[in-house]
Amino acid sequence: SKKTVKLADGAELPLIGLGTWESSKGEVEAAVSAALNAGYRHFDCAPVYRNEHEVGRALAHGGVPRSELWITSKLWNDRRRPADVREALEQTLASLQTDYLDLYLIHWPVVWARNTVMKPDSLASLAECWRTLEALVDEGKVRHIGVSNFGEVELAALLSTARIKPAVNQIELHPRLPQTALVEYCQRNGIVVTAYSPLGRGTLKGANMLSSPTVQELAARHAVSPAAVLLRWNLQRGVVVIPKSTNPGRLAANLEEPWRFALSADEPLALDGVPHILLADAKACLRCMRRLQEIISKAALA
Ligand code: A2P
Numbered sequence: 568s569k570k571t572v573k574l575a576d577g578a579e580l581p582l583i584g585l586g587t588w589e590s591s592k593g594e595v596e597a598a599v600s601a602a603l604n605a606g607y608r609h610f611d612c613a614p615v616y617r618n619e620h621e622v623g624r625a626l627a628h629g630g631v632p633r634s635e636l637w638i639t640s641k642l643w644n645d646r647r648r649p650a651d652v653r654e655a656l657e658q659t660l661a662s663l664q665t666d667y668l669d670l671y672l673i674h675w676p677v678v679w680a681r682n683t684v685m686k687p688d689s690l691a692s693l694a695e696c697w698r699t700l701e702a703l704v705d706e707g708k709v710r711h712i713g714v715s716n717f718g719e720v721e722l723a724a725l726l727s728t729a730r731i732k733p734a735v736n737q738i739e740l741h742p743r744l745p746q747t748a749l750v751e752y753c754q755r756n757g758i759v760v761t762a763y764s765p766l767g768r769g770t771l772k773g774a775n776m777l778s779s780p781t782v783q784e785l786a787a788r789h790a791v792s793p794a795a796v797l798l799r800w801n802l803q804r805g806v807v808v809i810p811k812s813t814n815p816g817r818l819a820a821n822l823e824e825p826w827r828f829a830l831s832a833d834e835p836l837a838l839d840g841v842p843h844i845l846l847a848d849a850k851a852c853l854r855c856m857r858r859l860q861e862i863i864s865k866a867a868l869a
Contacts, residue, residue, distance in 0.1 A: 570582045570583070570826065572759055572805065572807060574711060574734045574735070574759055575732060575734060575757040575758075575759075576711070576734070578669075578710065578711065578734075580609065580637060580669075580670075580735070580759060580807060581607075581608050581609035581637055581807075582802055582807050582808070583607070583609065583798070583802075583807075583808055583809075583810075583821065583822050583825065584607065584609030584610060584611050584637070584639070584761075584807065584808070584809040585598070585599065585602045585607050585609070585610050585611065585809065585810075585811070585812075585818065586611050586763060586764075586809040586810055586811035586812075587599075587610065587611060587612050587613075587616055587618060587622055587811065588611075588613070588616050588763070588811055589616070589768075589811065590616070590618060590811060590813050591618075591813070592617070592618055592621060593621075594813045595618045595621045595622055595625075595813060596621040596622070596624055596625045597625075597813070598625075598812070598813035598814075598815075598818065599621075599622050599625035599626060599629070600625045600628075600629060601815040601818060601819070602818050602822075603625070603626075603629040603630070603631055605815070605818060605819040605822055605823075606822055607818070607822060608631070608635055608636055608637055609636075609637040609639070609809070610622060610626065610636065610637070610638055610639070611639045611737075611761075611763075611809040612638065612639060612640045612641075612659075612663065613640055613641040613643070613674060614640070614641070614643055614655065614658065614659055614662070615641070615643050615674065619640065619659060619662035619663055620662040620663075622662075622663060623662050623663040623664040623665070624664070626638070626663065626664065626665070627664040633665060636669075637669045637670070638663060638665060638668055638669050638670075639668065639669060639670040639671075639672065639735075639737075640659045640663065640668055640670075640671060640672070641671070641672045641673070641674040641715060642655055642656070642671060642672065642673055642674055642696075642700075643655065643674055644674060644675050644677050644678070644679045645679040645680060645681050645682055645683055645684075645688075646681070647678045647679070647688060647691035647692070647693070647695070647696045648681075648688070648690070648691045648695075648696075649695070649696075649698075649699045651681060652696060652699040652700065652703075653699065653703070656668075656671065656703060656708060656709070660708070666708075667707060667708055667709060667710060668708070668709045668710065669709075669710050669711060670709070670710065670711045670712070670713055670734065670735060671700060671703070671709040671711070671712050671713075672712070672713045672714055672715045672735065672737055673693065673696065673697070673700070673713075673714045673715065673717075674715050674716070675715065675716045676693060676714065676716060676717050676718075676721040678691050678692060678693060678696070693721070693724070693725065694724075694725075694728050697712075697725060697728070697729055698730075700712040700731075701729070701730050701731045704731055711734040711735070712731060712733065712734065713733045713734045713735030713736060713737070713758070714733045714735070714736050714737070715736065715737040715738065715763075716737070716738060716739075717733075717736050717738070718749060719748070719749060719752050722736065722752065722753070722756070722758070726756060732756075732757065732758070733758055734758065734759060735758065735759045735760070735761055735807075736749075736753050736758050736759075736760055736761070737760075737761040737762075737763055737809075738760065738761075738762070738763065739762070739763050739764050740760070740762035740763075740764075740765065740801055740806060741762065741764060741765050741766065741767045741776060741797060741800075741801070742767075742776060742782075742797065742800055743767060743776060750804065750806060754805060759805075759807060760805070760806045760807065761806065761807040761808070761809060762801045762806050762807065762808050762809070763809055764811075765797055765798055765801050765808040765809070765810050766794055766797055766798075766810055767797070768811070776793075776797055777793045777794060777797070778793070779793075782796050782797060785830070785834060789827075789828040789830075790828075791824045791825075791827060791828055792820055792824055794810065794817070794820065794821055794824070795820070795821070795824035795825050795827070795828075796830070798810060798821060798824075798825040799825045799828065799829070799830055800830065800835055802825055803829070803830055803835065804835075808825075
């Protein structure tokens with residue numbers, strides 16, 4: 568739980584965090600409490616997951632001082648104008664019951680008009696949004712800023728204008744979607760990479776890596792769970808992982824087991840050999856957007 572990676576400014580980000588995407592209402596508060604007891608100090612949140620206030624309740628009552636927690640949240644796609652960025656952050660801070668975030672990410676490299684899904688806002692831009700985030704760092708409301716779902720092209724554009732470089736790029740990463748070139752690009756540029764859906768749930772439903780014979784064989788060889796093999800695979804390349812679980816036993820195992828063993832030099836290659844799902848980036852994004860749109864319209868009806 569104390570294993571960390573250093574960000575460009577020397578701050579230490581715990582290498583294993585708890586993901587909260589699709590942790591359902593009524594479940595996530597108990598999961599976060601269990602995670603605090605198990606030793607988690609890094610929590611990955613987003614307002615679009617519609618459960619930040621529950622996460623906040625658990626963190627506020629968990630008995631762990633704020634200074635020992637690492638809380639990440641994300642700015643949704645229809646909040647790109649300066650006033651909207653500030654309002655979104657205030658909402659997230661209120662939900663999470665804190666007065667600062669450790670890390671605030673631009674959720675996707677898109678610019679939507681307020682309260683729309685996928686309608687471009689021609690009067691806003693990622694560059695301007697970033698300048699607002701930089702101001703929020705200056706004001707102490709967020710300690711670090713970063714991005715999510717950015718590819719090399721979007722990162723290069725941001726790096727060319729940023730006064731404060733993005734500390735983190737959070738992307739979907741697992742042996743079926745290794746994105747090796749992008750990971751290396753980030754690491755070369757001093758950007759720490761975080762893997763979401765490290766167990767393969769993500770936008771690629773049905774990746775079924777936990778039941779892959781290759782993964783199971785490695786798990787048996789090292790006497791750990793298949794999940795630990797998948798987490799270790801990313802950790803060994805310096806990538807932070809945020810596996811989601813609402814099950815107390817599984818979330819505790821996810822924090823401990825990856826440190827009990829190491830994959831040897833040829834084993835990561837063996838895992839890489841699991842057939843990749845063929846997928847264009849744009850398609851993955853679109854699929855995810857559709858899913859989020861369902862979540863949003865359900866929330867609007869509720
Ligand atoms: P659950 O919350 O019931 O534990 P990802 O991190 O790739 O998004 O995957 C999370 C999914 O994997 C969730 O459905 C979660 O379900 C499940 N999961 C989390 N940890 C483990 C584990 N150690 N073994 C098996 N399944 C797990």
